[in-house]
Amino acid sequence: MSTESMPGNEDVEAAEAAVSWELGELAESVEAGPVPYDRLLAGGRRRLRRRRLLTGAAVAGLVVAVGGAGTLLGGPGTVFGGYGRGAGGASVAAVPPAAVSPGAAGAGAPGAPGAVGPGASGVSGAGSSVVTPTVTPTASVSPVASAVPSRAVRDPFTPVRVKVGEGTAKGHALEAWVALWPAAPTAEDSLRQSRLIGEERLAADPRLPPPPRQDVGPAWDPATDRADVYLVVDGKRQPGDYVDPVPAPGGVEPTGTDAVIGGVMLNRVVGTAGSPDMVVVPVRPEVARVVVGWKTGGSVEAVPVAVGDSTVRWYAVVRRPGSADNTVVSYAADGSVLRTQTTWW
Amino acid sequence: MGAHETARDEEFRAFTGSAWSRLLRTAYLLAGDRHGAEDLVQQALERAYVHWNKVRAADDPNAYVRRILINEHARRFRRRPAEYLVEAFPDRPAPAGPDPDDRAVLLTALAALPPRQREAVVLRYWEDLSESQTAAAMNCSVGTVKSQAARGLAKLRESSSLNGLTSIGGSSR
Numbered sequence: 001m002s003t004e005s006m007p008g009n010e011d012v013e014a015a016e017a018a019v020s021w022e023l024g025e026l027a028e029s030v031e032a033g034p035v036p037y038d039r040l041l042a043g044g045r046r047r048l049r050r051r052r053l054l055t056g057a058a059v060a061g062l063v064v065a066v067g068g069a070g071t072l073l074g075g076p077g078t079v080f081g082g083y084g085r086g087a088g089g090a091s092v093a094a095v096p097p098a099a100v101s102p103g104a105a106g107a108g109a110p111g112a113p114g115a116v117g118p119g120a121s122g123v124s125g126a127g128s129s130v131v132t133p134t135v136t137p138t139a140s141v142s143p144v145a146s147a148v149p150s151r152a153v154r155d156p157f158t159p160v161r162v163k164v165g166e167g168t169a170k171g172h173a174l175e176a177w178v179a180l181w182p183a184a185p186t187a188e189d190s191l192r193q194s195r196l197i198g199e200e201r202l203a204a205d206p207r208l209p210p211p212p213r214q215d216v217g218p219a220w221d222p223a224t225d226r227a228d229v230y231l232v233v234d235g236k237r238q239p240g241d242y243v244d245p246v247p248a249p250g251g252v253e254p255t256g257t258d259a260v261i262g263g264v265m266l267n268r269v270v271g272t273a274g275s276p277d278m279v280v281v282p283v284r285p286e287v288a289r290v291v292v293g294w295k296t297g298g299s300v301e302a303v304p305v306a307v308g309d310s311t312v313r314w315y316a317v318v319r320r321p322g323s324a325d326n327t328v329v330s331y332a333a334d335g336s337v338l339r340t341q342t343t344w345w
Numbered sequence: 346m347g348a349h350e351t352a353r354d355e356e357f358r359a360f361t362g363s364a365w366s367r368l369l370r371t372a373y374l375l376a377g378d379r380h381g382a383e384d385l386v387q388q389a390l391e392r393a394y395v396h397w398n399k400v401r402a403a404d405d406p407n408a409y410v411r412r413i414l415i416n417e418h419a420r421r422f423r424r425r426p427a428e429y430l431v432e433a434f435p436d437r438p439a440p441a442g443p444d445p446d447d448r449a450v451l452l453t454a455l456a457a458l459p460p461r462q463r464e465a466v467v468l469r470y471w472e473d474l475s476e477s478q479t480a481a482a483m484n485c486s487v488g489t490v491k492s493q494a495a496r497g498l499a500k501l502r503e504s505s506s507l508n509g510l511t512s513i514g515g516s517s518r
Contacts, residue, residue: 015502016470022451023374023471030373030382032366037358043387044357044394051395276380 154182156193159228160308165316169277175232176280176316180307183225183248197228197243204230205239223248225310229280246282246312279343280316281328288333290315292343296323353397360400361390364407368414374467375418377456385421389414411472412482415464419483454501461485462497469494 159179166175181197184190202208225248230241283290283304293299298320304313320326330338368389372382393400393410403409455463461483468479469490479490 012498015498019466019498019501020470020473023467026451027370027374027471030370030379032369035361035365036387037361040361040387040390040394041354041357043391047391047395 154309156182156184156189157196162305162307162314163232164280164305164307164314165278165302165318167278167318169318172233173235174278174318176278177230177232177237178280178305178307178314179228179230180246180310181226181228182308183222185222193226197226200228201241201243204237204241207239221245223250227282227307227310227312227314229314231278246310249309249311276319278316279319280314282312282314283330285311285313286332287313287330287338289331291329291331292317293327293329294320294323295326296320353394356401357390357394357397360393360406360410364410367407368410371411371467371472372414372418374455374471375414375463377452385414385417389417392417408478408482411468412484415468415482416484418464419460451501458497458500461489462493462500465490465493466497466501470498 159181161177161179164176164178166173168174179200181193184193198208198210202210224245226243227246228241228243231238281290285304285306287304290302290304291299292302300317302315302317304315306313324343326343328341328343330340332338365386368386369382372385372389373379376382376385389410392413396413400406400409455466458466464483465479468474468482469476472479474482476487476490476494479494480487483490483493485493
């Protein structure tokens, strides 16, 4: 193809045909595999429940607000100008699903230095890598199922960093980390938070675009924390992290039969897209331990780790190469089985 | 689970079974890797499940879900900076000379396109949609589709890694 001269229609048509053909080749190279019906249905149902819950909460909040306003306006000693502007200081407001403490802004790094030892990791089966959850010295983090610390420590500009698992792959020391950025109470704070996250990511991967300057985007949600899941290999943070929303404490979370939050965070260094080196999975707090049974034999046990005051727990395992369709059993603290899943990884 | 939910599940299963592979391949071209594609399709289908009544009532349910997929893709790029997923540990030396894998070349060139251009290129030249169909899927005007697709195509042509692309197409077809 020559790009020296202005392309004519024939050139454009040829280019269109070539791109069309190449895209077809590329797309057809993807083996669709079996449809994960159960995963899709579970996810759809979870979203549906959440939508209904949110709708119900909004209606209930409206009813409370209207009812309260009616009481204030109609009752004895009526206070005019409700909804927070009453001269007497009376105010009526519907409480949002998740109240985020604005006072957390600028509160600095949460907690005093302290390291938490391994929760209760275990390994069995040949070749399994040890998975040991630990916590950064700068983060005040309690072990699994810890008590929720004070809301005052929630600072949207200071993430809580926790190593949720580690192991080795082909001689490389792998560590899976989660940096939890507490929900930003305002759009401006969200933008500032996005810049800070972007700066960290840019430092790890200079090819990334610079952090946002103006556009906050529609993702800002005061009821949602952001979890940046990244891989550290041989002491160096790697490109290819994942930043995903997780419910902030008090936010709407999956309920019912979906005892485990779906989805996995995948990181790879020497692996490939379909065969990652490390798998990082968010789970609900009632999951006390997880046993991954490898299809090829053996198993590895992981203990979900708390990150700050988030209700989401995380575990990580080093994937066993060549073993797919593995079994993951989630156990509650009393030893009862919460869920058994078959993984695609 | 009520009868209504059961019927929804059954219809959803049937639809998913027929649409899965196509959606996954489109998502693969948009996301650039298998995991990202599966994630994208899953998110789109979960949303379709929530709005199933609208999906089943649509003239073309496939087009409706495809639009959800495109919206989800666009939302991700608004939500966070682009990610560059790598197939190998970056401390490996880069291969000398042109990459022998044309698919990787094209995937890299696609990934370098801005999201809207990528969507336009994929919908026009892989999904083989008309400009108006693409506009509907991208929720934009036909003019925008024309410009985005043209720019995307031009960038693909300009890509040095795709120097052989047109010659392949031009000579063989």
